[in-house]
Amino acid sequence: MIREFAAIDVYYLLLAARWTLALTALAFVGGGLFGIVVALMRVSPFMPLRALGAAYVNVVQGIPLLGWLFVFFFGLPILASVQVSSWVAATVAFSFYAGAFLGEIWRGCLQAIPRQQWEAGAALGLGFGEQLRHVIVPQAVRVAIPPTVGFLVQLIKNTSLGAVIGFVELTREGQLTNAATYRPFTVYIAVAAIYFAMCFPLTQLSRRLERRLRVAR
Amino acid sequence: MSLVELKGVVKRFGTNTVLDDVSMNVERGEIIAVIGRSGSGKSTMLRCINGLEPVQGGTVVVDGETVSAPGADLRALRQRVGIVFQSYNLFPHLSVEKNITLAPRVVKGIDPGTARELALGVLRRVGLAEKIDAYPDQLSGGQQQRVAIARSLAMQPKLMLFDEITSALDPELTGEVLKVLEQVAAEGMTMILVTHEMGFARRVATRVVFMHQGRIWEEGGAREVLEKPRTPELATFLDAVLH
Numbered sequence: 001m002i003r004e005f006a007a008i009d010v011y012y013l014l015l016a017a018r019w020t021l022a023l024t025a026l027a028f029v030g031g032g033l034f035g036i037v038v039a040l041m042r043v044s045p046f047m048p049l050r051a052l053g054a055a056y057v058n059v060v061q062g063i064p065l066l067g068w069l070f071v072f073f074f075g076l077p078i079l080a081s082v083q084v085s086s087w088v089a090a091t092v093a094f095s096f097y098a099g100a101f102l103g104e105i106w107r108g109c110l111q112a113i114p115r116q117q118w119e120a121g122a123a124l125g126l127g128f129g130e131q132l133r134h135v136i137v138p139q140a141v142r143v144a145i146p147p148t149v150g151f152l153v154q155l156i157k158n159t160s161l162g163a164v165i166g167f168v169e170l171t172r173e174g175q176l177t178n179a180a181t182y183r184p185f186t187v188y189i190a191v192a193a194i195y196f197a198m199c200f201p202l203t204q205l206s207r208r209l210e211r212r213l214r215v216a217r
Numbered sequence: 218m219s220l221v222e223l224k225g226v227v228k229r230f231g232t233n234t235v236l237d238d239v240s241m242n243v244e245r246g247e248i249i250a251v252i253g254r255s256g257s258g259k260s261t262m263l264r265c266i267n268g269l270e271p272v273q274g275g276t277v278v279v280d281g282e283t284v285s286a287p288g289a290d291l292r293a294l295r296q297r298v299g300i301v302f303q304s305y306n307l308f309p310h311l312s313v314e315k316n317i318t319l320a321p322r323v324v325k326g327i328d329p330g331t332a333r334e335l336a337l338g339v340l341r342r343v344g345l346a347e348k349i350d351a352y353p354d355q356l357s358g359g360q361q362q363r364v365a366i367a368r369s370l371a372m373q374p375k376l377m378l379f380d381e382i383t384s385a386l387d388p389e390l391t392g393e394v395l396k397v398l399e400q401v402a403a404e405g406m407t408m409i410l411v412t413h414e415m416g417f418a419r420r421v422a423t424r425v426v427f428m429h430q431g432r433i434w435e436e437g438g439a440r441e442v443l444e445k446p447r448t449p450e451l452a453t454f455l456d457a458v459l460h
Binding site for chain 1: 267269291292293295296299300302304306307308309310319320323324368369372
């Protein structure tokens, strides 16, 4: 039975957008934790750590995100005999994925700080961790904000892939609404508008933060 | 025992030998000016003294600590040896006060209440007490370099290394930095300076070391080295820098 696309559908789409945001938030937190570890491994003075960090990044970036979703959703039950919900699989897969990209972004930001800054810290007797914490990271954070928020926007949009393992978020809800109303153009315009409403403010925020940090050094 | 003892130091970057069997002793209170062309190994020698560059041969001993040994306690060493760089290398995100007190707080654990006093004290010595709350990019090159000297002084080092610290400065700013150096020297600090300021070397240095092709080519009292070069290499070099 085909019904009209109505206000209630917009309401359902907005409800589904909550899950898009929730998955994004979880993936960003999880990915952030992985990312910090990866970035630090990649700039560490110990070769094996650097190699391990690089291997993680290469493996994650060399396989499509869709592939990782399948690995965690269908693979874990087979390989480890653990049943996972689409929530768990999506959260883990997206964190894994975000960790590699954030790790690379943040490594770049750490490395953008001139070598002489490390050296000045070392010359004053600061150890590696102290140089990082007091000298390098505070300067790198400013550089990191625009690409990090840029990636966050990517992440919001990429969560739509969660639909393939049955995770109902904005895009999946759009598909369901379309199946019921058969108004694809209207439905997907509404979906697009909601994505835009989530992403655009973030981009603006990034610009503002960037400007404010520049003034405050 | 000398404060600094270099014995047969060899430093290579890949196949390029930058220091070739360098030996030198520095006594407490000495002020050594190291001169020579760029690429002669002057800066590298300085960087080997505080362990910023590992050496491939010979030994570096500073204040009884063998810097060149594998497990050397560089953290302890660097509290006793300050270095000031050509490009200042102040921390741009920190105020002058924080630049100066970061290491004393983090490394020496001085109490935050006395940190500002410490910063003021060393800033007075370089004539910049009024800039304590400024940020590096609000200062001229000469002022930044004086803050860098103050930052180093705040660690109360026994030895200070200066790596061409006026080379990036305009001539009128060079003077203010040299004046500060002269005053630090007058306070009895042991100093090793890599410099192109021959007038300053002659006036302040107790000894001048001329480096050429990674070796100590000539050394001696400032007047004697600068006025009566014994080797054609030093004569050519002096001719080039003095005229």
